[in-house]
Amino acid sequence: MINDTVAATIVRYLRHFGIDTAFGIPGLYNMPLFDALRKSDMHVVTVRHEQGAAFMADGYARATGRPAAVVTLPGCGVLNAMTGLSEAYADSSPVLLLSTQVAKAHIDNDGGLLHELTGQFDVVDAVMKHSERLYAAGGTVAVCERAFQALAAGRPRPVQIELPLDVQDELVTAPESGGVRWDDRPRTELSSEAATELERALKAVAAAERPLVIAGGGVVTAAAAAELTTFAERLGAPVLTTGMGVGSIPGDHPLACGVSWIAAADVTGLVATADAVVAIGTRFNQGMTAEWGLALPETTLRIDVDAAEIERNIPTRYRVVGDAKLALAAALGHLNRSGVDRAGKPDEAMAAAQRAYVEAQHRRVGSTRPWFDALRGALPDDAVIAADMSLFWADMLGSFPVAAPRQVLFPWGMGTLGFGVPAAIGAKIGVGARSVVSIAGDGAFQFTGAELGTAVQQRLALPFVVANNNAYGMIKMQQLGKYGADIAVDLPAPDFVALATAYGAHGVRVERPEELAIALKDAFVADGPTVIEVPWGTSFARPE
Structure with a gap:
C-alpha cells in the first residue's frame, strides 16, 4: 500500500x-x-x-x-x-x-x-x-x-x-497499482443466442451467389483485418470499407472496393448487385449509406460489439452482438466445416459492379491525379495520414490505397474542421519513427494551426500539407452548386511559409506534384515540422 x-x-x-x-x-x-x-x-x-x-x-x-x-x-x-x-x-x-x-x-x-x-x-x-x-x-x-x-x-x-x-x-492509502490493464482488456464474447444466429446467417450467406462485405471501424478496433480478408476471400466477396474501416483489407487487394462515402462515388449500384451483405462493425451512418438509401438484400448480416448500435439506422434480418475478431473466427470455422472456398473469385456480375464502383472513385480523383500519385509515391507503406475536410483530400480519399488499418485518420463522425493538424501531432507522438503527414485546406489549417507551436516544441519531423484555395472550398462548391452564388466563404490566407518560419518550423511552397514528393521526403527527415503550401487553384465546380 x-x-x-x-x-x-x-x-x-x-x-x-x-x-x-x-x-x-x-x-x-x-x-x-x-x-x-x-x-x-x-x-x-x-x-x-x-x-x-x-x-x-x-x-x-x-x-x-x-x-x-x-x-x-x-x-x-x-x-x-x-x-x-x-x-x-x-x-x-x-x-x-x-x-x-x-x-x-x-x-x-x-x-x-x-x-x-x-x-x-x-x-x-x-x-x-x-x-x-x-x-x-x-x-x-x-x-x-x-x-x-x-x-x-x-x-x-x-x-x-x-x-x-x-x-x-x-x-x-491505496494499492500500488490497479487491477485493469489496457493490454489485458476482455473481448465481448458471443452469447449462445448470438452464436446460433451467426450460424443461421452464415448458411444463407454461404448459399448466396453475389455476397458483399462491408467493413467498418469495429474491424479495426478488434484487430481483425487478417480474419476479415480471409473471410472475404473464402466467400469471393468484394469488400467495401467505411471511412473508419479503411485498411481492413489492403488497398491493393483484388477484392478491395475502396471507401463508401457520399462524396466519393455512388455506392447504390454495387450494393444492389449483391444478394447477401455481411456488415461488420459499422454504424450505417448517413454519409456511408447514401443517406440511408441503400436497398440491402434480405440476407444481410450485421455484426457489432455495441448492442444499441446494431439496432440503428437500417434494419437487417440477422444481427449478432459480439467482438468482430471472435465473430469472424467463428464465421471462418463455419466456412471450413461447410467446405466453402471461392479462392477470392467473385461472381461475374459482382466483379463487374466492383469494377464500376472502383472506376467511378478514380474518376472522382480527376485533375488531382498527379498530386494523388506524388503523395502515394512519397509516403512509406506504413505512413499515417491525418487529413482534414478539404477538396484536395476529398478528391482522393475514396480510392487512396493504404496497406493496413490505422493509417488514415479523418473526422468522419462530426465532419469538423481543425482535426488534421493536431491529430497528426498526436499520431506522430504515438507512432514514433514512422512517417506521419497532415493534410488540410487553408481554412481547416487556420482552425488549429497554432498547434504548429506544439509540433516545434516536441521537435517532430512532421509535414503539414496546406492546400490553399483561399476559401472554405467545399462549402463554396456546395453554395455555387445549389444557389449559383456564394457568401462568406472567401478567405484571404496568410503567408503560410512565413508563418511556419515565425514558429521556428520549416516552410516551403510547391507548384508541381513532383515538388510535393521531394518536399515530403525532406520533411520526414527534417529536424522539426515543415509546412508545405500547395496553391490549389480557384475552380469550385462540383465534380461529375
Whole structure:
C-alpha cells in the first residue's frame, strides 16, 4: 500500500493501466495533477488550445490503438476541448478525460468563481461513454477501476473522471497499482443466442451467389483485418470499407472496393448487385449509406460489439452482438466445416459492379491525379495520414490505397474542421519513427494551426500539407452548386511559409506534384515540422 495524494495515485494508476501520454494546459484547478505528472514518467504535451489536446489524444488513439489522456481546466478549458471529444465519441476513440473542477463546496453553486461552469458534469457527459466525479479520496481506487473498465470493454469511447481541486490534494492509502490493464482488456464474447444466429446467417450467406462485405471501424478496433480478408476471400466477396474501416483489407487487394462515402462515388449500384451483405462493425451512418438509401438484400448480416448500435439506422434480418475478431473466427470455422472456398473469385456480375464502383472513385480523383500519385509515391507503406475536410483530400480519399488499418485518420463522425493538424501531432507522438503527414485546406489549417507551436516544441519531423484555395472550398462548391452564388466563404490566407518560419518550423511552397514528393521526403527527415503550401487553384465546380 502507498500513501500519497489523490493526484499522484491517479497518475500512478494511469501508467499501470497503459496510458503513457497526456495532453493539456496547466492552470489553477489542475496544478496538483500536473505536479503529479511532473514527478512521473508520463509524456506530458503542452498544447496551445484544449481543442488541440482532444484532437491529439484522438489522433494518438486512432494511430496506435492505445488510449491517451486529456487534462482540462473547468469551464472554458473543458468547453474548448468539447469539439475534439465529440469527434472521439462519434468515431469511437478511447480517450480518458481528466476534467478538473472547482472545490467541492462550490460545484454548481453559480457563485462567480474563476472558470466555474454550472452543470459542467452533465454537459461533458453527453459525449462520454462513462463519467464519474471523485467526491473524496476514499473513492479513488474504485472510480479509477470503473473508468478503466469502461475504456477497456466493448466499444471504445471517451471516459471522464471529474476531479475537484481540493480532492486532488487529499491523501489516500491505496494499492500500488490497479487491477485493469489496457493490454489485458476482455473481448465481448458471443452469447449462445448470438452464436446460433451467426450460424443461421452464415448458411444463407454461404448459399448466396453475389455476397458483399462491408467493413467498418469495429474491424479495426478488434484487430481483425487478417480474419476479415480471409473471410472475404473464402466467400469471393468484394469488400467495401467505411471511412473508419479503411485498411481492413489492403488497398491493393483484388477484392478491395475502396471507401463508401457520399462524396466519393455512388455506392447504390454495387450494393444492389449483391444478394447477401455481411456488415461488420459499422454504424450505417448517413454519409456511408447514401443517406440511408441503400436497398440491402434480405440476407444481410450485421455484426457489432455495441448492442444499441446494431439496432440503428437500417434494419437487417440477422444481427449478432459480439467482438468482430471472435465473430469472424467463428464465421471462418463455419466456412471450413461447410467446405466453402471461392479462392477470392467473385461472381461475374459482382466483379463487374466492383469494377464500376472502383472506376467511378478514380474518376472522382480527376485533375488531382498527379498530386494523388506524388503523395502515394512519397509516403512509406506504413505512413499515417491525418487529413482534414478539404477538396484536395476529398478528391482522393475514396480510392487512396493504404496497406493496413490505422493509417488514415479523418473526422468522419462530426465532419469538423481543425482535426488534421493536431491529430497528426498526436499520431506522430504515438507512432514514433514512422512517417506521419497532415493534410488540410487553408481554412481547416487556420482552425488549429497554432498547434504548429506544439509540433516545434516536441521537435517532430512532421509535414503539414496546406492546400490553399483561399476559401472554405467545399462549402463554396456546395453554395455555387445549389444557389449559383456564394457568401462568406472567401478567405484571404496568410503567408503560410512565413508563418511556419515565425514558429521556428520549416516552410516551403510547391507548384508541381513532383515538388510535393521531394518536399515530403525532406520533411520526414527534417529536424522539426515543415509546412508545405500547395496553391490549389480557384475552380469550385462540383465534380461529375
